[in-house]
Each structure stands twice: as C-alpha cells, then as structure tokens.
Amino acid sequence: MKTQQTTSVLFDTPGPRGRALTRAFNIIAIIALLAFFGYVLMVMNRQGQLEAEKWTELFTYRAWESYFIPGIISTFKAAFIAVITSVIFGMIFGYMRLAQNAFVRAIGTVVVEFFRAVPVLIMMIFFWLFLGRFSVFSPSELPFIAVVLGLTLYNGSVIAELLRSGVKQLPKGQGEAGVAIGLTPGQVLRNILMPQAMLTMMPSLLSQFVVILKDTALGYIISYPELLAAARRFGSGEGNILQSLLLAAVLFIIINFALTMFASWLSGFLSSRSSSGIKKSDGVPGEVDNPNPDTIQMFKMPKA
Numbered sequence: 001m002k003t004q005q006t007t008s009v010l011f012d013t014p015g016p017r018g019r020a021l022t023r024a025f026n027i028i029a030i031i032a033l034l035a036f037f038g039y040v041l042m043v044m045n046r047q048g049q050l051e052a053e054k055w056t057e058l059f060t061y062r063a064w065e066s067y068f069i070p071g072i073i074s075t076f077k078a079a080f081i082a083v084i085t086s087v088i089f090g091m092i093f094g095y096m097r098l099a100q101n102a103f104v105r106a107i108g109t110v111v112v113e114f115f116r117a118v119p120v121l122i123m124m125i126f127f128w129l130f131l132g133r134f135s136v137f138s139p140s141e142l143p144f145i146a147v148v149l150g151l152t153l154y155n156g157s158v159i160a161e162l163l164r165s166g167v168k169q170l171p172k173g174q175g176e177a178g179v180a181i182g183l184t185p186g187q188v189l190r191n192i193l194m195p196q197a198m199l200t201m202m203p204s205l206l207s208q209f210v211v212i213l214k215d216t217a218l219g220y221i222i223s224y225p226e227l228l229a230a231a232r233r234f235g236s237g238e239g240n241i242l243q244s245l246l247l248a249a250v251l252f253i254i255i256n257f258a259l260t261m262f263a264s265w266l267s268g269f270l271s272s273r274s275s276s277g278i279k280k281s282d283g284v285p286g287e288v289d290n291p292n293p294d295t296i297q298m299f300k301m302p303k304a
Contacts, residue, residue, distance in 0.1 A: 044242075049242055049243070054238075054239070054240040054243050055240070055243055057238050057240060057243075058240070058243055058244065058247050063234055066234075067230040067231070067233060067234040068227070068230060068231070068234070068247070068248075068251070070225065070230060071225060071226055071227035071228070071229065071230030071231065071248075072227050072251065074144075074224065074225050074226045074227070074230075075213065075216045075217075075226040075227045076213075077144075078144060078147050078148055078151070078216045078219065078224070078226065079151075079209075079212050079213040079216050081148050082147075082148050082151035082152055082155065082212050082216075083209050083212055085148065085152040085156065086151065086152050086155040086156040086159055086208075086212065087156075087159060087205075088156075089152055089153070089156025089157075089159070089160070090155075090156045090157070090158070090159025090160040090162070090163060091159075091160075091163065091194070092160075093108045093111055093112050093156070093157065093160040094108075094159070094160035094161070094162075094163035094164050094167075094194075095108075095163075095189065095190070095194065096108025096111075097109055097112060097160060097161075097164045098164055098167055098189055098193075099186075099189075100185050100186070108160070111157070112157045112160045112161060113157075114157075115153040115154055115156070115157040116154065116157040116158060116161065118153075118154070119154075120150050120151060120154045120215050120218060121150070121218045121221065123149065123150035123153055123154060124146050124147055124149075124150035124218060124219065124221070124222055125146075125221070125222060126150075127145065127146040127149045127150060128142060128143060128146035128222040131145060131146065143219060143222045143223050143224035143225075144219075144224060146219075146222055146224075147216060147218075147219040147222070147224050147226075150218075151212050151215055151216070154215075155208055155211065155212050155215075158208055159205060159208060162201045162204050162205060162208070163194065163197050163198065163201065165201070166196075166197030166198070166200045166201040167189070167193045167194065167196075167197045169197075169200065170193055170196055170197065170200070174188075174192055174193060174196065175188050175189075175192065175193060177192075178191070178192045178193075199270060202266060202267065202270060203263055203264075203266070203267035206259070206262070206263035206266060206267075207260070207263055209259065209263075210256050210259045210260060210263070213255065213256060213259065214252065214256060217252070220232065227248050227251060227252065228245075228248055230248075231244040231245055231247065231248035232244065232245070
C-alpha cells in the first residue's frame with residue numbers, strides 16, 4: 001500500500017531536525033521578546049511611568065467626556081465622510097480608466113497615478129495652507145476639510161485602481177455577452193462589469209476603509225481634533241502623555257480589529273452566497289429542477 005506524500009511547491013517539508021530547529025528558534029524568540037518587554041517595564045518603573053496616578057487619570061469621567069470621546073467622534077466623522085467621497089471619486093476615475101475613449105482614459109490614468117504617488121500628509125498640509133489663504137472656510141472647519149480632501153484623493157485613487165483591476169479579472173465572456181445582446185461598451189461597463197467588480201473587490205475595499213480610519217490620525221499635524229490629538233492634549237495637561245498615547249493606540253487597535261473582522265465576515269458571507277447561488281442555478285449536471293411532465297412524456301420511449 002503506497003502512502004501519498006504531500007509536498008509544497010515553495011519549500012520542502014522539514015524533517016525531524018528541521019522541526020526541532022524551528023521549535024528552538026521560536027522558543028528563543030519568545031524568551032528574547034519577554035526579556036525586551038521586561039526591560040521596558042523596568043525602565044518605565046525607574047522613571048516613574050508605572051505610578052498608579054498616571055494611569056488612573058485616563059479612566060476619569062473628565063478624560064473621556066472632554067478628550068477621548070470627542071476625539072473618537074471626530075475620527076469617525078472624518079473617516080465616514082472620506083469613505084463616501086473616496087468611493088465616489090474611485091468609481092468616477094475607475095470608470096474613466098476603463099473608458100473606450102483614449103483621451104478620457106489618459107486623463108483618468110494621470111489623475112489616479114498622481115494622487116496615488118503623493119503622500120496623504122503632504123496633501124493634507126497643502127490643502128490646509130492653500131485654502132487658508134483664501135478664507136473660504138472658517139479656521140475651525142479648515143482642518144476637517146483638509147483631512148477629508150487628502151484622504152479622498154489618495155484613497156479614492158486606490159479604490160479606482162482596485163475597481164480597474166477587478167474589472168480586468170472578470171471573465172471576458174461577461175462583456176462579450178453584454179455586447180451580444182445589444183449593449184454598448186459603456187453600458188456593459190456600467191451595468192455589468194462595474195457592479196461585479198465592486199462585489200469581487202469588496203474585501204479589499206473594506207480593508208482600504210480601515211486605512212482611511214487609521215490615516216485620520218495624521219490630521220493632528222494640522223490641528224484636527226481627532227483621537228490622537230485629543231490624547232496628546234490630555235497627556236500634556238496631566239503629565240502622562242505616554243499613557244495617553246498608549247490608550248489611544250489600544251483604542252485604534254480595537255476599532256480597526258473590529259472593522260477587519262467585519263470585512264472578513266462580509267467576505268465569507270458574499271463568497272458563500274455566490275457559491276450557493278451557483279449551485280442553485282447550475283444544479284447537478286443532467287438534472288432539471290421541477291421538470292415539466294409533458295416534456296418527460298415526450299421523451300419516453302414507446303413500448304415495443
């Protein structure tokens with residue numbers, strides 16, 4: 001009786017010695033990591049950073065009412081608006097990058113590639129300084145506008161590229177079938193390909209929304225009162241800026257982890273729906289759901 005051996009294309013399966021070495025290296029890495037954290041805690045204790053007073057101030061009513069909750073609300077506000085505007089921007093310029101007209105396609109390519117190459121922080125600072133010269137917005141609204149514009153242009157360009165790649169990954173028969181029933185190439189792109197690309201790239205889009213939420217932290221440089229800026233203000237006033245920034249980091253981790261888990265769940269849900277839909281529509285080869293009795297009678301063999 002032959003035993004079936006499974007091998008990996010990328011690397012050979014390690015033998016007993018290889019597994020022992022891997023286990024030893026993992027143990028050494030864990031010990032080194034624990035030693036590093038122990039050293040950090042020792043230094044923090046030596047400098048008085050582990051005193052209870054520096055940590056208990058983080059969980060007072062005043063800290064959350066005046067600093068952390070307003071910071072979280074400002075973060076969600078900028079991220080929510082930026083998500084909407086980024087999706088609109090991405091759909092418009094993603095469509096332009098897939099247009100039949102070469103001139104329109106060239107404009108979409110230049111805009112998308114330019115804003116993808118410029119760092120988000122530079123765009124935020126540019127709009128903050130540029131719009132401030134014209135007094136179009138009030139000084140209190142200017143940081144919010146600059147943050148949303150910077151996030152929209154960068155992440156919208158990334159979404160446009162995601163949609164373009166999603167359309168390119170679709171089978172060619174989708175577009176050919178639309179043309180065969182009389183649709184124009186533009187109608188095929190709008191009504192058939194783009195909706196499918198949105199559904200296909202949904203996990204990547206949700207991951208980009210997490211990036212938008214994290215990038216709102218860059219707004220503290222232009223005085224936008226988001227979560228990181230609120231933590232810095234509270235820490236500067238109470239003398240526990242390290243503890244405040246650690247709490248802000250934990251809050252960001254919790255929020256982003258929740259969004260990532262939602263993205264994973266939605267990806268699995270959409271995959272299960274699409275696979276179940278295919279099974280329901282295709283069925284078992286050769287079988288017909290709810291067959292017509294007249295059709296069965298027609299194909300019955302006559303008795304000899």
